[in-house]
Amino acid sequence: MTHKWKLKEKARKLRKRGWSYKEIAEKVPTHRTTLSRWCKDIKLTPEQIIARGGRYANRLKGAKANQSKREKEVKRITTEAKKEIRPLTDHEFKLAGLALYWAEGTKTSGCSVANSDPKLIRFIIEWFRKVCQVADPKLTANLYLHSGHNETSMKRYWSKLTGIPLHQFKKSFIKKEGSGHKKIDLYNGTINIRINNEDLRHKIMSWLEGIY
């Protein structure tokens, strides 16, 4: 008589290949209930289930078809949408950055923008440089991090991304653990880009008044 453990191993091997319990039972003379207990932890891939056939397979097939149909649909929406935007003129670029400043910039004192989205930050820095003619040495930054973040590597990451040299990074604000703050895992923290120029803020705020 073959050892039970040998049967179990063989059964698990077959199961991993996607065999049904009925098929396994033909090769491994064991009751289907036992087989199912042995292989409980083995998850079949959707492809395996579909290849095996049966009612569940059909349901999955339907879901997969819907999924890929939706994916195609989203792709179509995205492609069409991109055609609706043409490259921005200088004036449109000015308005675009202004809109970001409206949403994320300081309105009453100083002149700064905070965000965690690297692309948005690059956009607004470019705007400060080109539209507001801020000279690079006037740009400073500081980070908002969690206590779990490595400050030095975060500074390096943002410095590389923004082109702001490390010595222009001011003191980081580090949120203490368990202070009741909601913890969203913003992987690279939030950066605050600051320009030391009150006149610039007045100018930006007046551009804004022109919008609304």
Next chain:
Amino acid sequence: MQAKVEEKKKVQLFRRQGLSYNEILQKVPVAKSSVSAWCREIKLTRKQEERIEIMHRKRSKLAAQKAGRILSKRRREEINKIKNLAKKEIRKLTRYQIKIIGTMIYWAEGAKTNGVEITNSDPELIKFMIQWFNKIFKIPPHRLKAHLNIHADQDEQRAKKYWSEITKIPLSRFGKTYIKPQGTGHKKNILHNGVIKIRYHSEDLRYRIMAWIEKIYSTIKL
């Protein structure tokens, strides 16, 4: 110039009474340097010294205030000039410009994962986004939904009315208000009318907006 003997006597008398050089000058018309030369040897009492010092301090404070007023007036004029110039630079917006501005605001404040949602407390910004929905997507206010986010000590009905008037979203389209419980250690930013979230339930529309953002970003030469 011996004729100043009388004056010298008077000046020294006043000084002994504790008057400051300026006060003496008002009574005896001589040069300040003469007063100083005649009185150098006269020691004032502690009390007299204190009185003069307080007087000096008051005067210099007044002078500083006056200087401040002039400066801030000049500063105000400067700020006004900057403002007027800046306003002129923004002309009336075209439809395409509204589209771009709204998309950028969505980038900053909108939901990236769940339907089309925008959250803010600035009434002007919210008004702009209502206009954006209306003009760019032909979604009128009554097709949008709104949710408020207020503090426990704020009046929910009043806030709803306020935002309904601004957004033109009918009160019946206002969903459940989230009320921040008191004293949870949340920063208490007194946003008097709370924060509003406006939403339109369409994943397709969100994909479209996200594609716009991507395209705008990709066309900027960085």
